[in-house]
Amino acid sequence: MLPEPNRLHRARDFSVAVRRGRRMGRSDLVVHAVVRDEPDIASTIRGPRFGLIVSKAVGPAVTRHRVARRLRHICSEVIGELPESTDIVIRALPGAAHATSAQLIVQLRSGMKKLGLLEAPKGPPS
Template identity: 85%
Template sequence: MLPEPNRLHRARDFSVVMRRGRRMGRSNLVVHAVARGEQGIASTVHGPRFGLIVSKAVGPAVTRHRVARRLRHICTDVLGELTETTDVVIRALPGAAGATSADLSIQLRSGLKKLGLLEAPKGPPS
């Protein structure tokens, strides 16, 4: 489970990341990221923060919640690899409903790597 301090809650924080941050599209996800210090965002929070957007286009409620749970679990795995001042918003696209957790993990890591936030994408353990 993603710890409470590592979650984005306020609509203002989501808006700042979406509007001022950089974005990278993947086949089932769009990853938006911004550094809090660069954009004048409150820096009293320590550690990277994640926000999820899973719209009705992804599917019915059960499907959306399943996708969100998978993404939260993946974000927990990525926490230690990001700088403390990073805010990330992940927007799930309709294809995320049929994607496996491993595919979503690879796509998230790939997007973060392209944004210069991770060293290299990691696949599922072999």
């Protein structure tokens, strides 16, 4: 489960991330990210914050809630790898209803890497 301090709640925070942030689209997700630059907010909030947008286009309520639960679980796994002052909004596209959790995490990590939020995995030198 995603801890409460790491969730976006206010519509203003969602709007800032979606309108001013950078975005990277994948087949089932769109990842929006913005770095918080307001000193009063950045000093009181610890860690990255996540927001989810799962519209009715994804499916009926049961399907939307299942997708949202999976995305929250995925976010809780990558939370320690992200810069602390980052707000991320994940918009689920209709294909997310049929994607597996493994596919969603690959797409989310790929989008975050393209946005420069995650570093490429460090393997043995070749």
